[in-house]
Amino acid sequence: MEFKTEMMRQYEMTDLGLLHHFLGLCAIQTDTCIFFHQKKYAKTLLDKFDLKDCKxxxxxxxxxxxxxxxxxxxQADESLYRQIVGSLLYLTATRPNIMFAASLVARFMHGPTRKHMRTAKRVLRYIQGTLDYGISYKKGKEAMLIGYCDSDWSESEDDMKSTSAYAFTLGSGVFS
Structure with missing residues (x-):
């Protein structure tokens, strides 16, 4: 607290309180955790792409x-497809559960077909049922290094190559 007071004396600033919104991310802060979500952004996407009332x-x-x-x-509307894919990629900031799907549909940005469009819209339909998902960081929880790896073993029909990937996290974030 003393550091904050010193900073306010040294520089012109205003204390706006706890963080609530930042670049489309919503933050809910409690004594025990911080929860980040993009529910409002996801609802905007569903409305923008005419899937607000989808199953x-x-x-x-x-x-x-x-x-x-x-x-x-x-062929599908390339401009619309790119908008959907770009929106899905931005949504992965708090929704790592759609990262694989968003990355998959991003492979077909040039010359997407109706099948690609149906797949991208399916991801949005999944979002419709999981609007409340986000990432929770628990206070006092020990930071842990976690690694994941996977391979799809020649699933690409275009070149029959395997897609291998790995991801590491360091922290106390929990997806829910």
């Missing part, structure tokens, strides 16, 4: 559905 789905991607650059469906 939600349990998973962001359909099981065993494979996407390729060339499928037999018609």
């Amino acid at each position: 939600s789905v349990a998973t962001p991607l359909a099981i065993n559905e494979k996407l390729s650059k060339t499928d037999r469906s018609e």
Whole structure:
């Protein structure tokens, strides 16, 4: 507290209190945790892409559905597709559960087909059912290094290459 007072004497500033919103992220702070979510942004996306009243789905991607650059469906509106994908990628800031799906649909930014568009809209339908999800950081919880890795073993129909990835987190964040 003494540091804050010294800073206010030294520099012209105003204390606005606890953080509530920052770049589209909402923060809920309690004595025990900080919870970040993008519920308002997600609702805006659903409204923008005419999915406000859509039926939600349990998973962001359909099981065993494979996407390729060339499928037999018609071309989709590339501009609209890019808007959806870009919006999904921004939403991953507090929704790591859609990272794989958002990254998958981002592979087809050039020349997307109707099948690609259906897949991107399915991710939005998943968002509809999980609007309250976000990341919670617990106070006093010991920071832990956690690593994940995965490979899809030749699932790319375009080049038959495996997509391997890894992710590490250091902290006390819990997705819920």
